[in-house]
Amino acid sequence: xxxxxxxxxxxxxxRLFTTETLASAALQGLRSLSPGDSLSVENEEDFxxxxxxxxxxxxxxxxxxxxxxxxxxxxSADRTVTWMANRDRPVQGKQSKLIFEKNxxxxxxDAYGTIIxxxxxxxxxxxxxxxxxxxxxxxxxxxxxxxxxxxxxxxxTLLPHQSLRKASMLVSARGPDNYSSGYYNFHFTDNNILSxxxxxxxxSSIYWPNPDVSIYDQGRTPYDSSRNTTLDEHGYFxxxxxxxFNASDYGLGPKRRLTLDYDGMLRLYSLDEAxxxxxxxxxxNIDVCNVRGLCGKYGICVYAPKPSCMCPPGFQxxxxxxxxxxxSPKFNPTCNDSEFVQLFHTDYYGYxxxxxxxGKSFAECKNIxxxxxxxxxxxxxxxxxxGIATLKAFYLMELRGLQSLSPGDSLAVEKEEDFxxxxxxxxxxxxxxxxxxxxxxxxxxxxSANRTTTWMANRNQPVHGKDSKLNFKKNGNLVLxxxxxxxxxETRTFxxxxxxxxxxxxxxxxxRNQNEDIIWDSFSNxxxTLLPHQVLTxxxxxxxxxxxNNYSSGYYMFHYDDDNILRLVYNGPEISSVYLPNLxxxxxxxxxxxxxxxxxxxxxxxxxxxxxxxxxxxASDYGLGPKRRLTLDYDGMLRL
Numbered sequence: 001x002x003x004x005x006x007x008x009x010x011x012x013x014x015r016l017f018t019t020e021t022l023a024s025a026a027l028q029g030l031r032s033l034s035p036g037d038s039l040s041v042e043n044e045e046d047f048x049x050x051x052x053x054x055x056x057x058x059x060x061x062x063x064x065x066x067x068x069x070x071x072x073x074x075x076s077a078d079r080t081v082t083w084m085a086n087r088d089r090p091v092q093g094k095q096s097k098l099i100f101e102k103n104x105x106x107x108x109x110d111a112y113g114t115i116i117x118x119x120x121x122x123x124x125x126x127x128x129x130x131x132x133x134x135x136x137x138x139x140x141x142x143x144x145x146x147x148x149x150x151x152x153x154x155x156x157t158l159l160p161h162q163s164l165r166k167a168s169m170l171v172s173a174r175g176p177d178n179y180s181s182g183y184y185n186f187h188f189t190d191n192n193i194l195s196x197x198x199x200x201x202x203x204s205s206i207y208w209p210n211p212d213v214s215i216y217d218q219g220r221t222p223y224d225s226s227r228n229t230t231l232d233e234h235g236y237f238x239x240x241x242x243x244x245f246n247a248s249d250y251g252l253g254p255k256r257r258l259t260l261d262y263d264g265m266l267r268l269y270s271l272d273e274a275x276x277x278x279x280x281x282x283x284x285n286i287d288v289c290n291v292r293g294l295c296g297k298y299g300i301c302v303y304a305p306k307p308s309c310m311c312p313p314g315f316q317x318x319x320x321x322x323x324x325x326x327x328s329p330k331f332n333p334t335c336n337d338s339e340f341v342q343l344f345h346t347d348y349y350g351y352x353x354x355x356x357x358x359g360k361s362f363a364e365c366k367n368i369x370x371x372x373x374x375x376x377x378x379x380x381x382x383x384x385x386x387g388i389a390t391l392k393a394f395y396l397m398e399l400r401g402l403q404s405l406s407p408g409d410s411l412a413v414e415k416e417e418d419f420x421x422x423x424x425x426x427x428x429x430x431x432x433x434x435x436x437x438x439x440x441x442x443x444x445x446x447x448s449a450n451r452t453t454t455w456m457a458n459r460n461q462p463v464h465g466k467d468s469k470l471n472f473k474k475n476g477n478l479v480l481x482x483x484x485x486x487x488x489x490e491t492r493t494f495x496x497x498x499x500x501x502x503x504x505x506x507x508x509x510x511x512r513n514q515n516e517d518i519i520w521d522s523f524s525n526x527x528x529t530l531l532p533h534q535v536l537t538x539x540x541x542x543x544x545x546x547x548x549n550n551y552s553s554g555y556y557m558f559h560y561d562d563d564n565i566l567r568l569v570y571n572g573p574e575i576s577s578v579y580l581p582n583l584x585x586x587x588x589x590x591x592x593x594x595x596x597x598x599x600x601x602x603x604x605x606x607x608x609x610x611x612x613x614x615x616x617x618x619a620s621d622y623g624l625g626p627k628r629r630l631t632l633d634y635d636g637m638l639r640l
Contacts, residue, residue: 029056033100033129041067041096048131049074054255055082055135059096062179066090069098069108069117071135071150073255077276081179082135082157082257083150085117088180100129106139106148119148135159156182158231158258164194164239166227166576170260175322183293183324184264188227189562190569191578193220193241196266196284197562198292200324204538205349205597206563207264207292208284214586219243222583225575231258235268235281247281256281264291292349296326300346313341335373340366347379349595401428405472405501413439413468420503421446426627427454427507431468434551438462441470441480441489443507443522445627453551454507454529454629455522457489460552472501478511478520491520507531530603530630536566536611538599542632556636560599565592565613568638579636603630607640 029049033039039046039058047058053074060070060081069085085108095111104126107118119139126139126147136159137150151162156172158164169187174180185197189206193215196208205211209218224240231237235247235256247256247268254270257278261267268282288294289301295309296318302310311317311327318325360368362380369375401421405411411418411430419430425446432442432453441457457480467483476498480489491511498511498519508531509522523534528544530536541559546552557569561578565587568580577583581590592613601611607619607628619628619640630640 029058031130034127035100035102035104037100039098041091041093048129048137050131050135051133054133055131057131057137060084061093062090065093067093067096068179071131071137073271075273075276076271076278080257080278082155082159083137084155084179087155089116091116121148134161136162156260158229160231160233160256162231164188164229172260172264173262175262178262182262184260184262186260186266188241190567190576191561191583192222192225192227192576194229194239194243195562196260196264196286198264200293202297203292203597204562204564204599205292205594207290208266208286211563211594222578225577227576231256235270237268245282249279249281264294293324296324298327298348299323300343312343333376340377348377401430403502406499407472407474407476409472411470413463413465420501420509422503422505422507424505426505427503429503429509432456433465434462437465439465439468440551443503443509447627452629454531455509456527456551459527459545461488463488493520506533508534528632530601532603532605532628534603536560536601544632544636545634547634550634554634556632556634558632558638560613564594564597564599566601566611566615568632568636570636580638603628603640609640
C-alpha cells in the first residue's frame with residue numbers, strides 16, 4: 001500500500017511538474033513586437049504568446065527544412081495549428097525571419113531575403129504586433145484600433161469571436177501531414193448559402209448542403225446577403241443563411257475550434273486540456289462517401305464497413321500514398337474499345353457528359369457511348385426495361401495593321417498605325433481611348449461603327465497617351481507599361497519560349513511557340529464579352545463595365561457558381577445576390593442541372609449558346625453569316 005501511494009504521489013508530482021514546465025516555457029515568449037523587431041526561425045524562444053498563454057505564434061515545422069509562420073493552441077499535445085501565413089510557401093530553417101519593418105509593414109522573408117508573405121500595412125501607422133487571447137494576431141495603432149488581423153484571412157479553422165464573411169473562406173489542408181491548401185472549401189456561395197465545396201484539379205461541386213434537396217427543405221435561406229457567421233465560446237454557431245448548431249458539450253469552459261479537415265469534413269472540436277487532446281462535439285451531417293473527390297478520379301468509395309477507397313477492375317491507384325489522385329487505367333484506352341465493366345450501385349458524380357433522355361434500352365445506351373470518343377462509360381436508371389442514360393464602315397488605315405509581333409517588337413500608344421489586325425480584318429487590337437489621356441490595350445470589331453470592344457487588358461488601370469507601350473519582351477513576356485515604365489499588365493509567360501503574338505479571326509489574341517501551340521490567349525481571360533469559339537469555364541467569368549462610357553469593372557458578373565449553375569450576380573460594395581436564375585424557383589424547375597461539374601459554356605457562329613447546366617438558347621436570326629457577341633452590359637442585362 002505504501003509503495004502504491006508513493007507511486008501515485010510521484011505520478012501526481014510529475015504531472016504537475018510537466019504542466020507547470022510547459023506553461024512556464026510558453027510564458028517566456030514575447031508579448032508584442034514594435035517597429036524594427038523581428039522573430040528568427042533559428043531561435044526557439046522567438047515567438048509571441050497571448051495574454052493568458054492560450055495561443056502561441058511562431059515558426060512551425062511542416063517538413064524537412066520547411067517552416068510556416070503560424071498560430072497554435074499552446075496546451076494541445078500536438079500544438080494544433082489554427083492559422084498559417086505561408087502554408088503554400090514554407091521557408092527554410094535558417095535565416096528566415098518575421099520582420100515588423102519600420103515602415104509598419106509586417107513581412108515574412110526567406111533565407112534569401114525574398115518576401116514570402118506580408119500584411120501590406122505600409123504607412124498605416126501600426127505601433128504594435130500582438131497575439132490576442134482569442135487567437136487573433138493583430139497590428140494595433142496608437143489608440144488600440146486593429147489595422148490588420150489574422151482573423152480576416154483564415155486558413156482551415158474558425159475560432160470563437162472570428163467571423164466568416166462574404167470575402168473569406170476556410171480551405172482544408174492537403175493531408176494529415178501536408179499543411180498546404182487542399183481541395184475542400186467552406187464559404188458563402190453567390191446565392192448566400194454557406195456550403196462545403198470540392199474544388200479539385202478537374203471538377204468542382206457542392207456536396208453540403210445536399211445539392212439534390214431544396215435549400216429551403218434543409219432549413220437554409222438565401223435572403224440575407226450580408227453573409228456573416230459567428231461561433232461563440234459556448235459552442236453555438238450561427239449564420240445568416242440559418243445554419244445554426246450547438247456543440248454537444250455546450251457551455252463555457254472548453255477551448256473550441258471549427259475546422260475543415262483534410263478529408264472534407266467540417267467538425268467542431270473541444271480541447272481536453274488535461275490530456276491535450278481534442279473531442280469532436282459536432283460534425284456536418286454528411287455521408288462520408290458523398291464527400292466529392294475523396295477517392296479521386298475513377299476511385300470508388302465503399303463501406304467495408306468503414307469508408308474506404310478502391311479502384312474499379314482494370315485500374316490501379318495513381319499514387320499509393322494519396323487517394324485524392326484517384327485511379328489510372330492499366331490499359332491504353334482507345335476510341336475503338338467496346339468492352340464495359342458493370343459497376344452496380346455506383347455513380348461518378350460530376351462527370352455527366354450528356355443526358356440521352358427517357359426510353360433507352362441498355363444496348364442503345366451502350367451504342368450511344370461507343371459512338372462518342374469522349375464517353376468513358378454510362379450510367380442507367382432502369383424503369384421496366386427502359387431507362388435514362390447519362391453519358392458521363394471602317395478606315396483603310398486599319399487594314400494596314402501588323403499581322404504579328406516577334407520578341408523585341410512593341411506597339412506605341414502615340415502611333416495610330418501600331419495595332420494588330422486579324423487575317424480577314426474582322427478584329428483589331430491596339431490602344432483604345434477610354435477617357436482624357438487614358439488608354440486601354442483592347443480588341444474590337446474592326447467593322448463596327450463605334451469600334452465595339454470585346455476585350456481589355458487593363459480596364460481598371462488605363463495608361464497615358466504618351467510613352468505607353470505594349471512590349472513583346474525577348475524573355476517571352478508580353479507586357480503593357482505606362483509612361484513611367486511601370487508594368488500595368490503582363491501575360492507572365494517568362495521563359496515559355498513564345499515566338500509570335502497574333503490576333504486570330506476569332507478575336508482571340510494569342511502567343512504561340514515554335515510548335516504553333518498556344519501558350520497564352522485572351523479568350524481564357526474575358527472581360528464583359530463572349531465570342532463564338534470562346535469558352536466560359538469554372539476558372540473565368542464575364543464582368544460588366546461600370547457605365548456606358550466607363551469601361552472599368554462594374555458590379556455585375558456572369559459565371560458558374562459552386563453548385564455548377566451559370567448565374568447572373570450583383571456583387572456590390574455592400575451586398576451581393578443572384579438575380580438569374582430566379583432564387584424563388586427551384587433550379588430543376590428552371591430546367592437547369594447541377595450534375596455536370598465540368599462547367600463549360602460555348603457560343604457558336606450560328607448563334608446557339610449551350611452550357612453544361614442546360615442553359616441553352618439561340619439567336620432570333622439563327623444561322624451562319626452575322627458576327628456575334630454575348631455581352632454582359634453595364635446595366636446587368638445579358639444580351640446576344
